[in-house]
Amino acid sequence: xxxxxxxxxxxxxxxxxxxxxxxxxxxxxxxxxxxxxxxxxxxxxxxxxxxxxxxxxxxxxxxxxxxxxxxxxxxxxxxxxxxxxxxxxxxxxxxxxxxxxxxxxxxxxxxxxxxxxxxxxxxxxxxxxxxxxxxxxxxxxxxxxxxxxxxxxxxxxxxxxxxxxxxxxxxxxxxxxxxxxxxxxxxxxxxxxxxxxxxxxxxxxxxxxxxxxxxxxxxxxxxxxxxxxxxxxxxxxxxxxxxxxxxxxxxxxxxxxxxxxxxxxxxxxxxxxxxxxxxxxxxxxxxxxxxxxxxxxxxxxxxxxxxxxxxxxxxxxxxxxxxxxxxxxxxxxxxxxxxxxxxxxxxxxxxxxxxxxxxxxxxxxxxxxxxxxxxxxxxxxxxxxxxxxxxxxxxxxxxxxxxxxxxxxxxxxxxxxxxxxxxxxxxx
Amino acid sequence: xxxxxxxxxxxxxxxxxxxxxxxxxxxxxxxxxxxxxxxxxxxxxxxxxxxxxxxxxxxxxxxxxxxxxxxxxxxxxxxxxxxxxxxxxxxxxxxxxxxxxxxxxxxxxxxxxxxxxxxxxxxxxxxxxxxxxxxxxxxxxxxxxxxxxxxxxxxx
Numbered sequence: 001x002x003x004x005x006x007x008x009x010x011x012x013x014x015x016x017x018x019x020x021x022x023x024x025x026x027x028x029x030x031x032x033x034x035x036x037x038x039x040x041x042x043x044x045x046x047x048x049x050x051x052x053x054x055x056x057x058x059x060x061x062x063x064x065x066x067x068x069x070x071x072x073x074x075x076x077x078x079x080x081x082x083x084x085x086x087x088x089x090x091x092x093x094x095x096x097x098x099x100x101x102x103x104x105x106x107x108x109x110x111x112x113x114x115x116x117x118x119x120x121x122x123x124x125x126x127x128x129x130x131x132x133x134x135x136x137x138x139x140x141x142x143x144x145x146x147x148x149x150x151x152x153x154x155x156x157x158x159x160x161x162x163x164x165x166x167x168x169x170x171x172x173x174x175x176x177x178x179x180x181x182x183x184x185x186x187x188x189x190x191x192x193x194x195x196x197x198x199x200x201x202x203x204x205x206x207x208x209x210x211x212x213x214x215x216x217x218x219x220x221x222x223x224x225x226x227x228x229x230x231x232x233x234x235x236x237x238x239x240x241x242x243x244x245x246x247x248x249x250x251x252x253x254x255x256x257x258x259x260x261x262x263x264x265x266x267x268x269x270x271x272x273x274x275x276x277x278x279x280x281x282x283x284x285x286x287x288x289x290x291x292x293x294x295x296x297x298x299x300x301x302x303x304x305x306x307x308x309x310x311x312x313x314x315x316x317x318x319x320x321x322x323x324x325x326x327x328x329x330x331x332x333x334x335x336x337x338x339x340x341x342x343x344x345x346x347x348x349x350x351x352x353x354x355x356x357x358x359x360x361x362x363x364x365x366x367x368x369x370x371x372x373x374x375x376x377x378x379x380x381x382x383x384x385x386x387x388x389x390x391x392x393x394x395x396x397x398x399x400x401x402x403x404x405x406x407x408x409x410x411x412x413x414x415x416x417x418x419x420x421x422x423x424x425x426x427x428x
Numbered sequence: 429x430x431x432x433x434x435x436x437x438x439x440x441x442x443x444x445x446x447x448x449x450x451x452x453x454x455x456x457x458x459x460x461x462x463x464x465x466x467x468x469x470x471x472x473x474x475x476x477x478x479x480x481x482x483x484x485x486x487x488x489x490x491x492x493x494x495x496x497x498x499x500x501x502x503x504x505x506x507x508x509x510x511x512x513x514x515x516x517x518x519x520x521x522x523x524x525x526x527x528x529x530x531x532x533x534x535x536x537x538x539x540x541x542x543x544x545x546x547x548x549x550x551x552x553x554x555x556x557x558x559x560x561x562x563x564x565x566x567x568x569x570x571x572x573x574x575x576x577x578x579x580x581x582x583x584x
Contacts, residue, residue, distance in 0.1 A: 048541060059541035085543075089560035121517040123545050123557045123564060125535045165521040167532050179541035185561070192561060196493050196515060202472055204493025204516050217492070281563060299496070300563045301513045301584075307560050311542030314558065318581075324547065332539025336547045373540065388547045390556040391581040393565060396545060 037267055038141025039236040039260040041065050045244070045399070046253040047380035048179050049083040058380050059085075059179040060373075061311035061399035063242070065258060067184065068138040069095065071105055072146050079103040083181045086258060087309030088242065088409050090185035092192040092226035093137060094120070094128055094150040098174065099181040105133035108148045110218040111198070114209035118150045118226055119163035120192065126172045128152050128183075129159045132207070132220075137229045139184075142260050144232035148224055152182065160215045162205040183309070184229075186240050186258070188282050188424035189412050191225040198222050231411055236261025238414035239423065241268055242308055246404030250372060250379040254403070262408055263417035270420065274408060274427040275360045280353040282412075282424055286395045287359075288348035291318050293394030295353055303394050304350065306407055306426055310398030312337060312385040313364055315348070324388055325369050337369035337387040348395060360428070364400065456525025457568055461505045470522055473497065482577040484508075491518060495564070500583065502573065509569035509583045517557070517564045524568055527553050531568075554580070 036042075048059030063086040070078035079100035084093070107115035108131075116132040130153035137147045153159075156168045164171060172178040185192065197206050203217040207225070231237050237260070244256035261268045270276070277284045283295040283303030293316070295303025314336075322344065325334035338344075344366045352358035366386035376382070383403050389396050401407070410416065410423035468475065468489055476488040476496070487499040495514030499507050510523045521528045534548040534555070545558035546566070557566030567583050574580060 050541070057541055061542060087543075091561060120561070121564075122543055123517070123559055123566070124538070124543055125520070125531070125546060125557070161521075162519055165519050165528070167521065167528070169532065169536065187561065189562065193515075194562075200492070202492035204491070204495075205519070206493065206516060282560075283563070299513050301559075301565045305560055305563075309543050309560070311544055314545050324549070327534070327537070327549065333534065333537035334539060335549055336538065336544050387544060388556070389545050389558050390547075390565065390567060390584075392584045393558050396558060396560075398544070 036140070037265065039265055039268065041140035041258040041260070043086055043242070043244075043256050043258050044253060045255075045381040049175055049181055050179060051380065057179070058378070059311075060380060061382055061385060062180065062380070063244075063256075063308050063399060063402075064180065065139070065184055067093065067095075069093075069100060069103065069149070070136040070138070071103065072134050072136055074136075077103065081181050084184040085180040085182070085309060086242070087183050087185045087307070088187050088240070088407070089305065089307030089309040090120075090183065090192065091187045091189050091228040092150060092185045093135075093147065093182065093229050094130075094152055094185070094226070095182035096152045096173065096175060096178065097130065097154045100151075105135050105149075105151065108132040108134050108224050110207055110209045110220040110224070112209055112218050114211040114218070116218065116220050116224060117208045117210060117215060118192075119160075119206060119208065120150070121163075126170050127163060127165075128172060129156075129163055130173075132224065132226060137232075139229065140258075140260070142233045142236060144229045147229050147232050148227050150226050152178075158210055158213060158215055160208060162217070163208070185309075186228055186230050186409070188279070188409060189228065190231045190414070191222055191227050193225050194222060197225060228411065230260055231414055233260060236264050236268070237411075238262055238264065238416055239408060239410040242402050242407045242409070244399075244402045244404070247381055247383040249383060250376040251381045252379050254381040262410055263420055270408065270427060271406065274406070275358060276408075276421065276425055276427040277350060277352045277358060278354045278421055278425045283353070283394070284426065285351040285353050285356075286315075286348050287351060288315060288346075288395070289318050291316075295394075301393060303353065304397065305395075306397040306401060306409070306428075308399060308402060308407075310396045312382075312387045312398050313366065313400050314387045314389040314396035314398060316389050316391045316393060318391065322366065329370050331370070331373055334369055334373070337385065338366050339368045339370050340366060341368070343367045343384065362401070456523055457507055457510050457527050458570060459507050459525050461501065461507075471497075471519065483575045484578065491516070497523060498584075500569070500578070502575065506573065508573035508575075509567065511565075511567035511584050513559075513563075513565040513584075515562050515564070517566070524555075527568070531555055
């Protein structure tokens with residue numbers, strides 16, 4: 001759905017043209033299935049891999065899981081990598097080279113026949129660079145074969161400036177910089193890019209080949225793009241459910257489950273209390289402070305999304321009534337977060353952009369982030385952490401949204417059981 | 429479909445060029461319009477339009493992959509704001525120009541670990557970003573240079 005939309009945006013815009021010219025890197029066998037069902041992957045919010053190191057920093061509201069990554073066709077040439085950030089807002093497995101240094105994986109090629117490299121940028125200004133390689137990926141008891149993954153290069157040599165912006169400080173290629181051993185992107189789409197990276201006039205700055213230097217952008221087939229590993233499972237491959245327990249205030253750690261598949265097993269049926277929201281541009285509508293944040297189908301902006309990879313509830317404050325934290329606090333620059341004088345009880349209503357009679361109201365609390373981090377300096381899980389999303393845009397419903405609410409995320413183009421709409425959609 | 433429309437676009441561009449209309453283009457934040465064509469070329473972007481809006485102009489370009497970058501230009505020819513939206517984050521060094529070092533330093537001070545939208549509010553520079561893979565947005569502006577008929581919230 002997104003791919004078609006982007007194609008139509010490109011087409012529509014061109015009509016307007018008036019221009020002129022890890023953790024444990026030891027080799028081991030994949031974990032034997034434990035007593036839980038095969039489609040269950042344990043997840044934890046525990047502060048991340050650096051939290052237990054001396055002077056270690058805590059990754060706030062980071063949801064982590066472990067994967068076993070093997071060379072294709074091998075069950076001995078493997079690395080078990082813990083503390084991969086579970087991200088429903090992105091697609092693809094991206095693992096630090098240093099977290100699986102003993103593992104050698106085969107290259108995956110771009111359309112020009114040379115080994116492909118991937119550059120991915122995140123909203124926080126960071127980027128990840130490294131080769132696309134094929135791997136067998138085991139998550140819980142489910143295994144996907146020949147998954148194109150991104151191996152995050154330890155070296156910064158040959159990173160093109162269109163990826164790095166000439167500032168290698170933003171390359172989060174170590175555990176200390178990333179706060180994780182990788183990212184496990186299990187979002188709404190099957191790959192991290194889609195048709196705009198496979199063909200067209202000029203390839204975007206996403207995939208590169210480096211057969212001659214500097215590395216230059218290249219097209220790559222959708223089959224070779226860094227893939228959402230869930231769609232490559234032989235079953236339970238149409239979505240995920242993030243299950244985290246209810247949390248009041250904060251906690252040192254929280255444990256939950258990532259369930260694979262929707263409506264495919266006895267443990268992943270759609271709950272009767274869940275509301276299904278179909279989407280436009282992978283977004284839905286939020287009504288808050290008498291403003292309606294609805295996605296513009298032409299620009300794909302203005303709507304809201306649910307994202308386990310965002311560590312707070314981020315939303316615009318049209319009245320400028322909620323103070324933002326200082327950039328100069330004793331614990332660093334907190335200006336992404338809200339710092340109200342006392343806890344704020346708020347509510348917002350999410351709405352299906354294709355059916356405005358489908359709505360659900362969410363009550364949430366935003367506390368002073370500086371007070372939270374100061375009073376609970378050893379905690380990793382915070383249920384009342386909020387921050388600013390730029391004006392004119394909707395809600396980024398991050399991890400606090402997930403506490404006590406099972407969130408279903410159905411993947412674009414995957415088979416759905418009868419009675420459920422085609423993906424992508426969310427339900428909760 | 430895309431390829432065919434590019435061909436159509438190039439014919440359009442040829443035609444418009446022959447008519448001698450002014451070229452919409454991109455300059456970095458705080459920069460002037462003299463080096464704009466080089467900057468547009470750097471991003472391999474296509475010019476979309478120049479739209480007069482009160483006492484300023486908005487120049488729109490589209491990078492490969494579809495991200496649209498909108499540059500707000502004062503009557504004196506200075507870029508006082510840049511906004512973008514689309515499937516990829518634009519090359520920040522290119523669009524922030526001389527403000528890139530200030531932006532980079534602000535990123536380095538962000539605490540604690542955790543991915544989130546960016547909100548940099550400093551004297552003389554505001555940078556705000558958001559979105560997720562496949563749909564990003566953001567804006568950067570120089571608050572002291574905003575014209576009186578433009579509210580900051582309108583930059584998008």
